[in-house]
Amino acid sequence: xxxxxIGSIALDSVENPFGKVEEVLGGSAVYASIxxxxxxxxxxxxGVIGNDFPNEYLELLKTKNxxxxxxxxxxxxxxxWKGKYENLNEAxxxxxxxxxxxxxxxxxxxxxxxxxxxxxxxxxxxxxISVIDQLKxxxxxxxxxxxxxxxxxxxxxxxxxxxxxxxxxxxDEIRMLTxxxxxxxxxxxxxxxGPKIIxxxxxxxxxxxIAKNFLFxxxxxxxxxxxxxxGAGDSFAGGFMGFLTSEKKxxxxxxxxxxxxxxxxxxFDIESFSxxxxxxxxxxxxxxxxxxxxxxxxx
Amino acid sequence: xxxxxIGSIALDSVENPFGKVEEVLGGSAVYASIxxxxxxxxxxxxGVIGNDFPNEYLELLKTKNxxxxxxxxxxxxxxxWKGKYENLNEAxxxxxxxxxxxxxxxxxxxxxxxxxxxxxxxxxxxxxISVIDQLKxxxxxxxxxxxxxxxxxxxxxxxxxxxxxxxxxxxDEIRMLTxxxxxxxxxxxxxxxGPKIIxxxxxxxxxxxIAKNFLFxxxxxxxxxxxxxxGAGDSFAGGFMGFLTSEKKxxxxxxxxxxxxxxxxxxFDIESFSxxxxxxxxxxxxxxxxxxxxxxxxx
Numbered sequence: 001x002x003x004x005x006i007g008s009i010a011l012d013s014v015e016n017p018f019g020k021v022e023e024v025l026g027g028s029a030v031y032a033s034i035x036x037x038x039x040x041x042x043x044x045x046x047g048v049i050g051n052d053f054p055n056e057y058l059e060l061l062k063t064k065n066x067x068x069x070x071x072x073x074x075x076x077x078x079x080x081w082k083g084k085y086e087n088l089n090e091a092x093x094x095x096x097x098x099x100x101x102x103x104x105x106x107x108x109x110x111x112x113x114x115x116x117x118x119x120x121x122x123x124x125x126x127x128x129i130s131v132i133d134q135l136k137x138x139x140x141x142x143x144x145x146x147x148x149x150x151x152x153x154x155x156x157x158x159x160x161x162x163x164x165x166x167x168x169x170x171x172d173e174i175r176m177l178t179x180x181x182x183x184x185x186x187x188x189x190x191x192x193x194g195p196k197i198i199x200x201x202x203x204x205x206x207x208x209x210i211a212k213n214f215l216f217x218x219x220x221x222x223x224x225x226x227x228x229x230x231g232a233g234d235s236f237a238g239g240f241m242g243f244l245t246s247e248k249k250x251x252x253x254x255x256x257x258x259x260x261x262x263x264x265x266x267x268f269d270i271e272s273f274s275x276x277x278x279x280x281x282x283x284x285x286x287x288x289x290x291x292x293x294x295x296x297x298x299x
Numbered sequence: 300x301x302x303x304x305i306g307s308i309a310l311d312s313v314e315n316p317f318g319k320v321e322e323v324l325g326g327s328a329v330y331a332s333i334x335x336x337x338x339x340x341x342x343x344x345x346g347v348i349g350n351d352f353p354n355e356y357l358e359l360l361k362t363k364n365x366x367x368x369x370x371x372x373x374x375x376x377x378x379x380w381k382g383k384y385e386n387l388n389e390a391x392x393x394x395x396x397x398x399x400x401x402x403x404x405x406x407x408x409x410x411x412x413x414x415x416x417x418x419x420x421x422x423x424x425x426x427x428i429s430v431i432d433q434l435k436x437x438x439x440x441x442x443x444x445x446x447x448x449x450x451x452x453x454x455x456x457x458x459x460x461x462x463x464x465x466x467x468x469x470x471d472e473i474r475m476l477t478x479x480x481x482x483x484x485x486x487x488x489x490x491x492x493g494p495k496i497i498x499x500x501x502x503x504x505x506x507x508x509i510a511k512n513f514l515f516x517x518x519x520x521x522x523x524x525x526x527x528x529x530g531a532g533d534s535f536a537g538g539f540m541g542f543l544t545s546e547k548k549x550x551x552x553x554x555x556x557x558x559x560x561x562x563x564x565x566x567f568d569i570e571s572f573s574x575x576x577x578x579x580x581x582x583x584x585x586x587x588x589x590x591x592x593x594x595x596x597x598x
């Protein structure tokens with residue numbers, strides 16, 4: 001099976017108590033695809049970069065077997081994000097320069113229109129819908145979103161929710177989306193709009209995956225050297241969808257494992273700025289952490 | 300084995316979005332002992348009440364086989380606490396009337412001085428120490444504490460920590476105690492002071508039990524009808540210690556089960572104001588929830 005990932009490709013500048021990096025590789029499509037590449041060898045991404053985008057970053061994607069035919073090189077500068085963390089959990093955006101991303105209109109290459117698994121990174125829901133409209137026979141469509149779209153594009157977002165199978169969303173955001181105090185109530189209300197599977201991300205407290213008669217809690221993998229959480233949600237979604245793509249089924253055990261691989265994948269992202277640690281992740285390292293997490297949660 | 304529980308016996312008035320109750324049964328020793336009574340038939344409590352304390356509440360403790368010889372009836376009014384919750388998690392104290400509790404000086408009956416398992420509810424650390432000084436051959440001493448004592452009785456609290464085996468503490472409090480950003484760092488620093496087992500309570504996110512080379516995450520049992528979290532921490536500690544008392548060992552599997560029974564016990568508390576739901580908890584109901592939690596966490 002193949003996995004198509006749509007999202008941002010960015011140059012990030014991040015400052016936090018552990019250090020500072022300038023214009024390093026980032027973006028939801030990048031984090032998610034590198035995360036997924038450990039699970040599936042059939043991944044393609046769609047995004048846009050400027051003609052200032054460092055070639056070494058494209059090379060990295062290629063060495064991970066990620067098909068970049070859908071990455072458009074536009075005249076202008078690459079999307080840039082600058083953020084500051086006072087602690088590990090909350091990013092304060094200092095600057096967003098959309099640049100070529102401002103006119104991003106995802107065009108799916110012919111071959112990728114047949115993709116079975118789709119991950120729509122956190123972008124304008126209208127663009128997410130435009131991707132779905134181009135697909136020919138998708139099997140599982142997943143989407144991420146954020147508070148900004150819940151507020152500014154609520155109608156489009158609700159239209160999108162009717163078209164997708166899996167929603168990745170933060171706990172505060174699903175409460176906001178449904179005007180609920182409880183995340184379980186919020187999930188019930190969201191099911192009525194569309195998605196059959198909801199993955200609620202709870203930052204340092206892990207995630208809850210909810211489906212009909214199904215509930216699964218995973219904590220965050222405990223790290224001594226947590227450095228930077230930028231991209232953690234995208235890495236989670238990438239690991240989750242990468243694993244699903246590698247399986248042929250979507251039963252309860254598979255869903256549990258996807259959530260588990262999502263959390264483990266995110267743990268590698270968090271160990272460094274940018275993708276320095278994530279890009280070195282391999283199956284052996286993943287399984288070591290899965291076995292530890294088993295010890296920490298199984299009774 | 301027997302379990303001795305020291306703490307407050309109170310009349311609580313609570314107001315939250317779900318309703319309002321006035322002068323109902325509460326207090327750390329009460330919540331913890333009723334919670335523990337499902338696991339062990341050999342429980343005694345030490346506390347103080349005024350001569351206005353309703354007899355029916357003493358009867359409830361007796362029907363649960365809880366030995367109340369250590370409950371002193373003093374001249375005056377029973378300790379009263381009045382609180383308000385704007386959501387389920389944060390209590391705002393409106394009024395604390397210590398009454399007879401102001402002069403509480405725990406006196407352990409001769410027979411109970413031989414208790415093997417001890418749970419020191421969240422009271423002044425000097426009083427917790429005075430209890431330990433009266434014990435003859437304790438096997439496992441556990442204590443709960445709170446931010447108020449960390450600030451106002453830091454020296455006494457650190458002395459207490461050297462004398463105990465298990466510490467129950469909220470995540471914000473253990474960070475405050477050790478001036479750490481990470482709860483894992485905080486746990487490492489706390490181990491250096493004394494306790495061998497630390498149970499970090501994370502409110503709606505569950506708990507982490509930490510010991511040397513041991514880490515165990517348990518989520519909160521998901522409830523559709525969460526009503527009032529007053530006493531949840533005490534119920535958790537009561538269930539945890541009640542289970543330990545019923546076992547003869549303290550290996551990893553036992554510790555995991557104790558954390559599990561702690562969280563399940565707390566879930567019954569949360570379903571009602573006061574102890575209305577907790578007092579109806581039985582082994583069958585507990586096991587039903589344990590099996591569900593197994594489904595929600597095991598892969």
